[in-house]
Amino acid sequence: MKKVRIGVIGIGAMGSIHAKYLFDGRIPHAELTAVCDSNTERLDWAKQSFGDKVQLFDNSDLFFASKSCDAVMIATRHYDHPILAIQSLKEGCHTLIEKPAGVYTKAVREMNKVAQKSDKVFGIMYNQRTSPLYQKVKDLVESGELGKLKRTIWIITDWYRPQSYYDAGEWRATWRGEGGGVLLNQDPHQLDLWQWICGMPKRVRSFMTFGKYRDIEVEDDVTTFVEYDHGATGLFVTSTGEAPGTNRLEVSGDRGKVVIENDKLTFWRLRVPESEFNREFRGGFGSPECWKCEIPIHGENAQHIGIIKDWINAILNGTELLAPGVEGINGLTISNAMHLSAWTDRWVDIPFDEDLFYKKLKERIDHSTFQKRGGNETLDVSGTY
Known part of the structure; x- marks a missing residue:
């Protein structure tokens, strides 16, 4: 079975944990290929942690233009979740966002409209x-x-x-x-x-x-x-x-x-x-x-790893998500x-x-x-x- 190439946007506390899961091979059929963060200190951390095996980007436009991943995990600050999810889905990437779905429902509703028109797998990190x-x-x-x-x-x-x-x-x-x-x-x-x-x-x-x-x-x-x-x-x-x-x-x-x-x-x-x-x-x-x-x-209780595995399984096998991204609005x-x-x-x-x-x-x-x-x-x- 082929591997899904994963990129992570936002490698702070949670994003770095997700990136490490992927890089260490704890998610079957998935590999970390790119990370993106506007904070140079976090990119320095990524360079030290992943070496030359993972591409580094300091803005999302360059990240998506690289075509270095099939699927994207978004672990940025709350306001950016809908903005980046919309960009990711429109770029043709399967997308998994951290909680919350956003700060206000108007933005999340727009995100959900894009997701529902897309043929990509859209999930949210509701690991509980x-x-x-x-x-x-x-x-x-x-x-x-x-x-x-x-x-x-x-x-x-x-x-x-x-x-x-x-x-x-x-x-x-x-x-x-x-x-x-x-x-x-x-x-x-x-x-x-x-x-x-x-x-x-x-x-x-x-x-x-x-x-x-x-x-x-x-x-x-x-x-x-x-x-x-x-x-x-x-x-x-x-x-x-x-x-x-x-x-x-x-x-x-x-x-x-x-x-x-x-x-x-x-x-x-x-x-x-x-x-x-x-x-x-x-x-x-x-x-x-x-x-x-x-x-x-x-x-x-598989927590974060369980949600990521579930997302990868849905991408590869078309299974139903435990935590669909569109439900984040509830x-x-x-x-x-x-x-x-x-x-x-x-x-x-x-x-x-x-x-x-x-x-x-x-x-x-x-x-x-x-x-x-x-x-x-x-x-x-x-x-x-």
Whole structure:
């Protein structure tokens, strides 16, 4: 079987890891042939790490003009993901982007239009979808084992970040440099998994603070209430300022509830559905018999390597992607709706007013501290996370 020639744009923290996976031969039927970054220090690192076996480029135009790769991984800053993905797809390259899909849905929607017209394989690095824990919860929900959903709660506050983390880069935690805070940097995986498992909410009401715990201009504490079309409700709580933090997903339905916490999946299973018990029970006080079931989890949590292998397999064999790139808009839609709700202090329906969101975001970009330090809204192709 032939090898797919891979190029990586943005070789900062994540991009360099992906490049090393490829260069070290950890991805079957794939080879690293080119990297691109506008940061000369990162290119020096690539030269030392890969020698003359990999071509180096300092801008995306030269990178694509070289025709040195069949497929491209994009690991740059958030604003550039849709821009570079569009360029890659139009250049005829299979494309895999890092999370998030972008900063605002209008740009991501344009990216998706290009992807849907293309015959290339377009994926996104939602590596948490490879987790057998979350795959099992998704199976329990979709199979009906949990019954009709009633409530979903995700408390994800174990993103603790000290001030020194933010001080490490001038672009960090700025509207112009990063486009958001904990929702856009740390939480894209959870927002994706939340909708992947439970479906998209129909409206959100969000409360957030900006620079509550640290000297930053974006959100670092969020509490959001959501409602679903089928009548269920949900809660999403996240922060970068709590220690110790919590990572707990709870999904309740007519047949019980499932909980993921501390890498364990527990199913509190009702012997009969709650609705059936309520309909037939004639006592004053009572509740359905409940069994605590420790659900066995099988399979490898392949993470980033798993997503890359899955992408390569789709390119070579036409298999279905675990994380299609066009689905990146779903979690971002929830994130954008959360921001818009907090900014306007009201409920926001999904789909929401994308023009209003961009207007509100642009106001913050125009007053961003990163702008005063010479930053650009579109941040070239540097991937120096």
